[in-house]
Amino acid sequence: MQRQNVAPQCIPLDIRSDLDISIDIIVPIYNEAEVIPLLLTRLDEVFSPENMRRHHLQQARYLFVDDGSRDDSAALLKELGGRQNPMQLIVFTRNFGHQAAISAGIAFSDADVTAIIDADLQDPPELLLDMVALWRRGAETVYGQRATRQGSPVKKFCYAVFYRLYRFLSSVEVPLDSGDFGLMGRPVVGALNMLPERLRFGRGLRAWVGYDTARLEYHRPERAQGETKYTFRKLYHLATEGIASMSIMPLRLSQLAALVLFVLSLAMLAAGFPGWLSDRSWMLPVMLFTNSIVLFGLYVLGSYLGRMYLEVKGRPTFIVREVVSREPR
Incomplete structure (x- = not known):
């Protein structure tokens, strides 16, 4: 076995329950200036000093990846970030896409566990602590599964069809109705960083690398503020890229x-x-x-x-x- 194909070792299960760990929260940003103040407030409430002590978290760092925003997103993060917990802002030269922003966050992460969450607050930050609890029970990957979701009936139908078609065509078992929202241990992050492909479909690669997984069901609300950046055209390209990347x-x-x-x-x-x-x-x-x-x-x-x-x-x-x-x- 080649050395570069060896991922970091898993933290033993018997010491996870009371182990003080660090967590990185990856947040892709693209023209999200309207929601950034509320997003930072919600994150700071979740990772308050009391919650950090209660859940044995020694550090929570926010990894914001600005994907070529044309509004004041980056300026707002520079001004408001780091009020309570450390923040790192990674700014792209242009818009490379949502999956590229996630890949950048994974590349920069060095914590014991790494979470991915959308900036629009459709993925409730409060669930990250529940995901940490599932990791402590032995899961290296915890994914959020949408029991219900808000939005237009057409989009909801298209999402449902895509996930079932994607699962049918995929060469590995992929969870239904699960996006990028989730949490990964260091071995999973290390395995993802070893993969050579440049066109990445994160939720598919997360399933491909293996490791023990756990599911956390939740109800996905509407966006807190602003408008969705995923048009039907972008969703179509994401769907075709996902299928082509994971199946022949x-x-x-x-x-x-x-x-x-x-x-x-x-x-x-x-x-x-x-x-x-x-x-x-x-x-x-x-x-x-x-x-x-x-x-x-x-x-x-x-x-x-x-x-x-x-x-x-x-x-x-x-x-x-x-x-x-x-x-x-």
């Missing part, structure tokens, strides 16, 4: 469709297909059907080819313009 099943389905068409063609010839030439009403639906299969195969192939093209170029997942640290005043 679509390629196999294309192969199966080609084989089925070939068998059908032989069956039609054996059934006296030449005699049908006098009636051409069948030609249009057959051509539409076969062309649809061909175009589907090209679509699937293009998704994987485009991903290979981007990976082969070897460009970094993100570029950091500056890193700002703030300590409690």
